[in-house]
Amino acid sequence: MSQLMTATRIVGLPVVDLATSQVHGTVREILYHPYEGALMAFSLSDTGFFGRKLRTYVPVDQVSAIGRDAVMIADDTALVEPSTHPLPDLDHPEQSNVIGANVMTTDGVHLGRVVDLVVMVGGDGTVVGYRIHTEEGRASYIPLPTQISVSGTNLVVPSDLRDFVRDDLVGLGAAVDAFRDRVGI
Incomplete structure (x- = not known):
């Protein structure tokens, strides 16, 4: 990766x-x-x-x-200007900020709070995961989920995403591949 x-x-x-x-x-x-x-x-x-x-x-x-x-x-x-090339509209811009959202699994487990995006460098910056802070206060990383829903306060993810929480970016790289294999991406 x-x-x-x-x-x-x-x-x-x-x-x-x-x-x-x-x-x-x-x-x-x-x-x-x-x-x-x-x-x-x-x-x-x-x-x-x-x-x-x-x-x-x-x-x-x-x-x-x-x-x-x-x-x-x-x-x-x-380089483009918004007046000639407007950005695509989000359906609910007030609910579109994933930073600060609580990450909840479908079976009700709180994994943490999103604090950053994780991107793949060397190309176009594909987002592959999120950096989260757990309830214990430590930084962890999760692969970009096949999210069930997202709002301004919560990001709901599949329950099996818990198996792919990692403590560093190196571990996240392998977890992204394993998670994609499991869900068939």
Whole structure:
């Protein structure tokens, strides 16, 4: 499996144009679609110390690669403005933030609270899991579930996901493969 990193580590990375090597800003925010389990876009900031928010954003389908040190785009045509290229609407935007949601299994077991997304780097940043904090206060990782439902407060996952909770990203990589094998993805 490719290298994994948390989405919060993408925030602040420069967005680099492969055609000219120009830096077009830094990642300010990551827009995530929890119902599809996929990144949608990156909003941008200036590269300066006070980094004001830029009007342009980068849709994930325009990203050439997400690496540990930069987000790469083919050229400046990957930068779009919301006025000409609006982001896809979420059905219930007030309920779409998965960060902070309680992870509950279908048999009522509380696994923890979502604190971050885990993405595969080296490609387009496929989301493969969540970083959670357990009730004991330790960080753990779960593969991206075939979620039953998600709201602003709860993420309901299959009961057998408990078998795939891991304590580190290395363990999560193997758990993602094993979980996908089990559910036939």
